[in-house]
Amino acid sequence: MRGLLKSMGVTLAVFARKPVTREYPDTHRPLPERDRAFPLLLWDHDLDEPFCTGCHACERACPVECMTVLMKDNPNHRTQGGDSTRRKIVDKFWIDYARCMRCNICVEVCNFDAIAMNNTWQGHETSVYDRADLIQDLPQLLAEHKAGAIKPWVPQ
Amino acid sequence: MTTVPFPHEHEFETQDLMINMGPQHPSTHGVFRMVLQVDGEVVRDVVPYIGYMHRGGEKLAETMDFRQGIGWMDRTEYLAQHNAELSYVMAVEALAELEVPERAQWIRMILCELNRLSSHFMFTGAFGTDAGIFGTAFVYSFREREVILDLFEEISGDRLMYAYFRPGGLAWDVPDNFARRVAEVLKSTRQGIKDMDGLLTENEIFRARTVDIGKISAADAIDWGCTGPVLRASGVPLDLRRTEPYLYYDQLDFDIITGTNGDVYDRFVVRVEEMRQSVRIIEQCMERLRPGPILPDRLPRMLRTPPGEVYLRTEAPRGEYGIYMVSRGGNRPHRLKIRSSCFANLQALRDMTIGSYVADAVVILGSLDIVLCEVDR
Known part of the structure; x- marks a missing residue:
């Protein structure tokens, strides 16, 4: 009987505490800065072009092979009459969010800090009706940072 | 085979019934199937079937370099990911003879103990x-x-698949408010342990369901290869943190909790007490944590190991989590074998369950605390 009363005491004490649950779709918990959703490409606002040079480092390091990258000559390079120092630039970029396992390795291996994990709730809520819609192309990957919607966190 | 103690004397002829429990059953903690042969309410025989979660992980790890493999380790042991990663990275470090900075080791210990708590x-x-x-x-x-x-999540960025340890140290440093946050977590955890203890340990109904159920003797537990809380509940004080210390566990002061009876209740009590010890360990680690580097100075971009083989085991929450790794040189393991604590503990299920009631079979399975992803790999 003593043990039962003790158990009841615990439940009563918890009953008096403030609830910790959140009504999820209505209220979103603030996410920490380092939160990892899916990878995004970053936009160089100074030169108005992506940071990514299409060097394939992330594509080679990806454990699940969810990325495809193509490189091209940068039409905005100094030799072409532009003001960019990037000789090569990303031509096409696809990330299959259905395959990605969000391990952050692509961010670590990137030499140009051109890729980062989305740390907003929009990055987590990516449900679609067709799996093919989860394959993101270059404009989609660049859109959020280009619009200034995310503040990425890159290690070190 | 041992003789089966049989609690009921029959007055009339009965027929055994085969009951298929699982693979989809809420009490089997994943996809695990037991075929029970029952006589009324009494279990006469248990045939466990595993392998529904088999993903060929050991083979998969052979295709991944040492950094990519860490993400896979999370997926074998999805409730103690830091501990699983620790075995893997320590095996790589032993092969590559890497020196790990002191700060990284202390943070690893704190995270592993927090993971044990969770x-x-x-x-x-x-x-x-x-x-x-x-x-x-x-x-x-x-x-x-x-x-x-x-x-x-604040440290590594993910809630479940952390991929935070790296061969040689950690992926990145902990945030600046780490000490304050750990203190907050420990405060709430101490209260939580008190709650769970008060709710269950002395509860008469809970004791009636658990005391003297699923007993296994120390000799049998050793024979079956049980490790971790299942073995310690039978009274064997085997804890790899003490018997073969890794990281800096030899510098810390903590107790090895053992049970006496080897029943389901003891396995519960041992784990609750272990949580208190984990809190003690984390407190001591926090006192010793100093600023410093978290990765060695000279770390190649692509880690390669000399040829060799290593078996490295650590004390995960469920017991001995071992990694046997063979390298033929190069940037990925030639062969990786995971010694799963849950797999070994699960072997003792048949001995524990025969002769008990059907309802107790669920409790006994629960007391082994299996993670089917780790059993099947």
């Missing part, structure tokens, strides 16, 4: 549900586990 909270909650206290213990323990997962 894993044991998961156990106490799920076990309460198995024993019939539906919901109450489960949501209480999940509330406490949530606090720990929040801290992990």
Whole structure:
């Protein structure tokens, strides 16, 4: 009987505490800065072009092979009459969010800090009706940072 | 085969009944199937079937370099990911003869012990549900586990698949407010352990469901290869943190908790007490944590190991989590074998269950605290 009363005491004490649950779709918990959703490409606002040079480092390091990258000559390079120092630039970029396992390795291996994990709730809520819609192309990957919607966190 | 103690004397002829429990059954903690042969309410025989979660992980790890493999380790042991990663990275470090900075080792210890806490909270909650206290213990323990997962998310960025340890150290340093956050988490955890203890340990109904159920003797537990809390509940003080210390566990002061009876209740009590010891360990680690580097100075971009082989084991929340790794040189293991604690513990299920009631089979399975992803790999 003593043990039962003790158990009841615990439940009563918890009953008096403030609830910790959140009504999820209505209220979103603030996410920490380092939160990892899916990878995004970053936009160089100074030169108005992506940071990514299409060097394939992330594509080679990806454990699940969810990325495809193509490189091209940068039409905005100094030799072409532009003001960019990037000789090569990303031509096409696809990330299959259905395959990605969000391990952050692509961010670590990137030499140009051109890729980062989305740390907003929009990055987590990516449900679609067709799996093919989860394959993101270059404009989609660049859109959020280009619009200034995310503040990425890159290690070190 | 041992003779089966049979609690009922029959007055009339009965027929054994085969019951298929699982693979989809809420009490089997994943996809696990037991075929029970029952005589009325009494279990006469148990045939466990595993392998529904088999993903060929050991073979998969051979195709991944040492950094990519870490993400895979999370997916074998999804309730104690830091501990699983630790075995893997320590095996790589032993092969590559890497020196790990002191700060990285202390942070690893803190995270592994926090992970032990979150894993044991998961156990106490799920076990309460198995024993019939539906919901109450489960949501209480999940509330406490949530606090720990929040801290992990602030450190590594993910709530479940951290991929935070690296061969040679850590992926990146902990945030500046780490000490304050750990203190907060420990405060809430101490209260949580008190809650779980008060809710279940002395509860007469809970004791009636668990005491003297699923007993296994120390000799049998050793024979079956049980490790971790299952072995310690039978009274064998085997804890790899003490018997073959890794990291800096030899510098710390903590107790090895053992049970006496080897029954389901002891396995619960051992885990609750272990949680208190984990809190003690984390407190001592926090005192010794100093600023410094978290990766060695000279770390190649692509880590390669000389040829060789290593077996490295650590004390995960469920017992000995070992990694046997063969390298033929190069940037990926030639062969990787995971010594799963759950797999070995699960072998003792048949000995524990025969002769008990069907309802107790669920409690006994729950007390082993299996993670099917780790059993099947």
